[in-house]
Amino acid sequence: DVKVTQSSRYLVKRTGxxxxxxxxxxxxxxxxxxxxxxxxxxxxxxxxxxDVKMKEKGDIPEGYSVSREKKERFSLILESASTNQTSxxxxxxxxxxxxxxxxxxxxxxxxxx
Amino acid sequence: ILNVEQSPQxxxxxxxxxxxxxxxxxxxxxxxxxxxxxxxxxxxxxxxxMTLNGDEKKKGRISATLNTKEGYSYLYIKGSQPExxxxxxxxxTAAGNKLTFGGGTRVLVKP
Numbered sequence: 001d002v003k004v005t006q007s008s009r010y011l012v013k014r015t016g017x018x019x020x021x022x023x024x025x026x027x028x029x030x031x032x033x034x035x036x037x038x039x040x041x042x043x044x045x046x047x048x049x050x051d052v053k054m055k056e057k058g059d060i061p062e063g064y065s066v067s068r069e070k071k072e073r074f075s076l077i078l079e080s081a082s083t084n085q086t087s088x089x090x091x092x093x094x095x096x097x098x099x100x101x102x103x104x105x106x107x108x109x110x111x112x113x
Numbered sequence: 114i115l116n117v118e119q120s121p122q123x124x125x126x127x128x129x130x131x132x133x134x135x136x137x138x139x140x141x142x143x144x145x146x147x148x149x150x151x152x153x154x155x156x157x158x159x160x161x162x163m164t165l166n167g168d169e170k171k172k173g174r175i176s177a178t179l180n181t182k183e184g185y186s187y188l189y190i191k192g193s194q195p196e197x198x199x200x201x202x203x204x205x206t207a208a209g210n211k212l213t214f215g216g217g218t219r220v221l222v223k224p
Contacts, residue, residue: 004156035214042117042216043202058211090157099145101159102212 003027006091006105013112019078021108023091031094032074033102034058034066036087043090049074081112117205119215126193126222133189134218136203140184147212148177148188149202157202160188193222 007022025032031050035043035058045058047066055066063085067075074093078085088109092102118137126132138146145164151157161170166181174191190197200219204212 033211040122040216043204043214045211045213048211056211092157099162099164101147101149101162102157103159104149104156106154106156 004091004093004103004105006089006108008108009106011108011110013078013081013110015082015112017078017081017112019081019110019112021076021078021089021091021110023074023076023093023105024072025074025093025103026072027093027095027103028071029093029103030071030096032068033092033094034064034074034076035090035092036060037090037107038087046076078110081110083112086110086112117203117213117215119201119203119218121218122216123219123221126190126197126220128193128195128222128224130193131189131191132193132220133187134201134220136186136188136205136215138184138186138203138205138213138215139207140181142207143181143184144206144208146179146181146186147204147206148186149204150199151202151217152199160201188218190220193220195222195224198222 004025033048034046049068065077091105094102148160149157163179168179176189179186200217202217204214
């Protein structure tokens with residue numbers, strides 16, 4: 001069974017901390033994505049990557065960075081966590097063709113206090 | 114502002130009834146339209162990917178249609194069951210592999 005695994009289901013961090021959210025996929029997919037989901041706003045794209053060491057800004061990249069050193073791993077970094085980054089974070093991966101659906105991880109609910 | 118709009122935001126359905134809801138998206142430069150089902154405490158699961166105007170896809174009691182000229186897609190659930198309770202997301206892509214998601218329709222099926 002193919003999988004996208006996110007390292008934590010729930011996370012509580014303090015304002016100003018540097019936070020790492022990890023995502024690993026075992027499907028050899030080229031594309032990986034980070035979204036956040038907030039009530040009434042749907043899934044909003046933070047960053048995505050088409051290949052190792054490549055990254056592209058999504059719609060809301062401010063306050064975030066990413067790292068993709070290996071094909072299977074895509075990390076989301078909150079450089080200095082703030083309370084407005086409290087959210088559900090979803091990682092997804094997909095093969096090269098856009099006609100194939102995304103495979104999502106189970107999400108990380110991050111609370112910044 | 115979402116340029117992929119879903120309506121309604123939520124709906125309650127009696128078990129056994131059929132229902133449908135809408136996704137609207139930009140009709141220019143269309144490439145693909147995706148539907149996902151997201152159950153509470155689980156990952157979003159891909160239902161359909163549609164690319165051609167007039168496409169109809171079916172998976173069990175759930176089906177979807179696509180009109181790319183006018184920029185809308187309908188999702189239908191026939192004979193709703195409690196296990197159909199979920200948030201249904203549509204997503205659109207104009208180019209590349211980046212999807213833009215709508216806000217979702219939350220469906221609650223009451224026994």
